[in-house]
Amino acid sequence: MLKIKLKKSYIGIPEKQRKVLRALGLRKIGTVVSKPDDPVFRGMIHKVQHLVEVSEQ
Numbered sequence: 001m002l003k004i005k006l007k008k009s010y011i012g013i014p015e016k017q018r019k020v021l022r023a024l025g026l027r028k029i030g031t032v033v034s035k036p037d038d039p040v041f042r043g044m045i046h047k048v049q050h051l052v053e054v055s056e057q
Helices: 015-024 039-047
Strands: 002-006 032-035 052-056
Touching: 002 039, 015 039
Parallel strands: none
Antiparallel strands: 002 032, 002 052
């Protein structure tokens, strides 16, 4: 499992990246979600790696 935390606001970032954050379930700064360690989620995280912090559970 991966713990994903939104560490920066997504004001001013492209709409594609906003959609990725919403799909991950990240709405507000400081929100933490747990997702399985799958290639799908790894790819989503890679797209927004400058906005999130990832740790393994």
